[in-house]
Amino acid sequence: MAERPEDLNLPNAVITRIIKEALPDGVNISKEARSAISRAASVFVLYATSCANNFAMKGKRKTLNAGDVLSAMEEMEFQRFVAPLKESLEVYRREQKGKKEARKDKDKKADSEEQDKSREEENDDDDERMEEEEQNEEEEVSSGRWWS
Amino acid sequence: MAARLSGGENRLVSLPLSRIRVIMKSSPEVSSINQDALFLTAKATELFVQYLATYSYKHGRGKEKSALTYSDLSHTAEECETFQFLADILPKKILASKYLKMLEKEKRDGEVGEDEDNDEEDNEDESVEEDIGS
Numbered sequence: 188m189a190e191r192p193e194d195l196n197l198p199n200a201v202i203t204r205i206i207k208e209a210l211p212d213g214v215n216i217s218k219e220a221r222s223a224i225s226r227a228a229s230v231f232v233l234y235a236t237s238c239a240n241n242f243a244m245k246g247k248r249k250t251l252n253a254g255d256v257l258s259a260m261e262e263m264e265f266q267r268f269v270a271p272l273k274e275s276l277e278v279y280r281r282e283q284k285g286k287k288e289a290r291k292d293k294d295k296k297a298d299s300e301e302q303d304k305s306r307e308e309e310n311d312d313d314d315e316r317m318e319e320e321e322q323n324e325e326e327e328v329s330s331g332r333w334w335s
Numbered sequence: 336m337a338a339r340l341s342g343g344e345n346r347l348v349s350l351p352l353s354r355i356r357v358i359m360k361s362s363p364e365v366s367s368i369n370q371d372a373l374f375l376t377a378k379a380t381e382l383f384v385q386y387l388a389t390y391s392y393k394h395g396r397g398k399e400k401s402a403l404t405y406s407d408l409s410h411t412a413e414e415c416e417t418f419q420f421l422a423d424i425l426p427k428k429i430l431a432s433k434y435l436k437m438l439e440k441e442k443r444d445g446e447v448g449e450d451e452d453n454d455e456e457d458n459e460d461e462s463v464e465e466d467i468g469s
Contacts, residue, residue: 197355197380198354209386209388210388219405220405220407223405224387224408228384237362253372257375271382
């Protein structure tokens with residue numbers, strides 16, 4: 188959960204790198220411009236979340252899913268993001284599937300859920316919950332209503 | 336821009352998913368987010384940062400100087416409809432001297448809504464600092 192206002196900031200180094208990669212070489216980005224873009228990015232996340240949540244609510248769902256986020260992009264007039272997003276989602280799903288299989292093997296050996304702690308950045312409390320949800324989902328959810 | 340995406344990146348998304356989730360969850364009505372939605376939001380945010388930067392650079396005045404400045408960004412928020420939702424957090428800057436004059440004028444016009452005035456003052460103070468000849 189967000190406890191301090193800084194928790195809603197995105198890491199400056201990463202934001203700066205993304206900006207630099209997007210602009211032609213040698214463009215100077217003022218410090219103020221960087222922090223402004225960073226703030227804008229946080230607001231974008233909130234705006235997208237709220238739009239996506241509206242779609243989930245319309246569908247009487249409690250969990251935001253990929254379709255909700257993509258619909259949100261269209262609603263926000265960022266249609267141009269939809270195709271590249273779909274593309275990377277494909278790659279991401281494949282990657283996750285691979286990881287999950289590797290994990291299952293590992294879990295069998297360790298046979299303890301506590302192992303989660305050591306897994307990359309996914310280590311706060313509700314991550315575990317989320318991963319479980321996600322696993323349930325894998326088979327049925329693409330149709331969008333596993334909970335009902 | 337799309338080419339950049341599928342290109343030879345070794346990481347699919349560079350923004351930390353954990354942080355993105357904290358921001359998403361800070362929205363009170365959101366109960367849970369599945370992993371795909373989280374990933375997509377993070378990726379979308381990256382695309383957004385690229386788009387905001389390139390758009391502001393192309394349409395901004397900094398182009399001749401090969402620079403991206405705050406005023407290019409606030410200009411984008413004001414002029415481009417897609418980016419309008421940023422208008423509140425990227426306000427146009429005004430010079431402190433100009434602002435003081437505005438304040439004085441307001442005072443002369445009547446002492447109404449003093450509290451409001453104070454609020455405004457706080458906001459403006461932030462955006463006034465470092466004003467570089469815009």
